[in-house]
Amino acid sequence: MREIIIDFSNWIWGPPILVLLLGGGTYFFFHSGFIPVLKIGHAIRLLRGKYDNSLAPGQITSVQALSAAIAATVGLGNISGVAIAINMGGPGALFWMWVAAFLGMATKFYTCSLAIMYRGKDSSGEIQGGPMYVIEEGMGKKWKFLAVIFAVAGFIGLLAVFTSNQLTALTQAILIEPETIQEEERNRWIIGIITMLLTAVVILGGLKRIAEVASKMVPFMVGIYFFTVLLIVIKYIGRVPEMLELIVVDAFTGNAVMGGAVGAVIITGARRAAFSNEAGIGTAPMVHGASKTNEPIREGLIAMLGPFIDTIVVCTLTALVILLTGVWENSENDGVRLTLEAFELGIPVYGKYLLMISVLVFALSTIFTYSYYGHKCTNYLFGADKAKYYNYFYLVTIVLGSVASLEVVVSLVDGMYAVMAFPTMISALYLSPKVRAASKDYFARMKNT
Structure with missing residues (x-):
């Protein structure tokens, strides 16, 4: 099973998905009239809440939706994923993560505008948004x-x-620094169980509690x-x-x-950017589709700030630490351990603890929000009455x-992200x-207001 998961992930992240995400993002960038560049100031002004309408359909405010989306995307993908990208692609x-981010801003503008434009209702009559509803209601x-x-890939x-x-x-x-393999394995189970219990306190309270917690955690963790x-x-x-x-x-x-394989560098950058900011994957439209607004374009403008904060700001910061300290050239570590080594070298003694605080907040905020995404996919597939059981399954995983x-876990997530991208991008291009x-x-x- 391990080899099947890894082989599938490597196979699906070939030229077709690269063309779909980067090509589609390029199309959106030009088709929109360069909105990610020309209208970013207006998007930032929207965060003040001047146009919020508490009477509009939805469950949360647009700022809470952006906070929840950023809480999901600004996570260990920005700390560990960047290290993996530099390890694999140099x-x-x-650079290709930056390119993918600007194109991703255009992609999120389209996909999250559509999430408001084509909302549907679940089996309980609650208004819902996301690629599955865009496809059914719009196409x-x-x-x-x-x-x-x-929805199956998202599950x-x-x-x-x-x-x-x-x-x-x-x-x-x-x-902890375990001394034996047995001790390390035991600690993994303990840490996993503690993480599960912390997560349960938040996610069993539903979307509003997740959004409230995320809106408080995001400014702190980025700061x-x-x-x-x-x-x-x-x-x-x-x-x-x-x-x-x-x-x-x-x-x-x-x-x-790979001896100068530029294509491999591009694929690595695009793959890690997709994992980091999730533009074109379809996650953000699920939470932005729950915003209290009747203005699809306004929601799309707010949503497009996500890839900028996630990749252009946070991922670049991580990459600079890894490159400036030189650990990428002479280390056998990968993932989060490579970033840890860079922080220890950059700030002796205290660096690892500062990173630990960031990682803890990043990780928990991501875990909280992902539960909502999976819950929403379950709701669509099996109905609102069955979706309540998803959170318990999620907590066990x-x-x-952790163990x-x-x-395997990188390949599993990467593979499913690629599958999710096809319906998301096809519907966005179509509409x-x-x-x-x-x-x-x-x-x-x-202009007239």
Whole structure:
């Protein structure tokens, strides 16, 4: 089973998915009239809540939706995923993560606008949003098989196995340091169970509790991580121009990978960017589809800030620490352990503890929000009355993820993300003229207000 999961993930993340995500994002970028660049200021102003409508259909505010989406995306993918990208694709992989992020902003603008434009109702009559409802309501019943494919892949791929795995690995590396393999395995079970219990307190309270917790955690976690990384960057400030040049040059030469395989660097960057900011995967539309708003374009503008914060800001900070400290060249560590080594070198004694605080908050915020995504997929597949049982299944898999191997959990999540991307991107491309028309109408109205 292990080899099947790994082989499937490597197979599906080939040229077709690369063309779909990067090609589709490029299309959205130009088709929108460069909205990710020209309208980012308006998007930021929307966060003030001036246009919020508490009487509009939905369960949470747009800012809470963005916080929940960022809580899910700004997680260990930004700390561990970037390390994996540099390990697999060299410094140049970060450049392609940047490219994928800007294209991802356009993709999220379209997919999250559609999540409001084509909302549906679940079996209990509650208004819901997400790619499965966009497909069914926007494309018609004949396309429902795509919605089912998305929900099935989401049911599996949105488990918190990767996050719990890396949280367990870092906790042991910093706080416990087991002396034997048996002790390490026992600690994994203990840490997994503790994580499960902490998660249960939040997710069993439903979406509103998740959104409330996320809206408080996100500013704190980004702030403390930014401060910690800034200390390391200042220490190595003289090497920053050199590292930025290395990132760009390596992106087009691929010297660090497979004897100069530039295509491999691009695939690695796109794959890790998709894992990190989830643009085109379809997760963010599920939570943004629950926003209290009647303005699809407004929600899309707020949603597109997610990839910018996630990849352009947080992932770049992580990459700079790994590159500036030089650990990527002479370390046998991978994933979160490589980032840990960089923090220990950059800030001796205290660096690992500052990283531990960031990782704990990042990990828990991601785990909390992923439960909502999986719950929503279960709701669509089996009905609202059955969906309540999903959270208990989800809690058990947190423990299982803690004791599984890193390669398996990364491959499992990557593979399911790719499957989810096909229905999400197909529906967004199919319905893109609707977003374009709504966008023109929205900005015309804004000029007159």
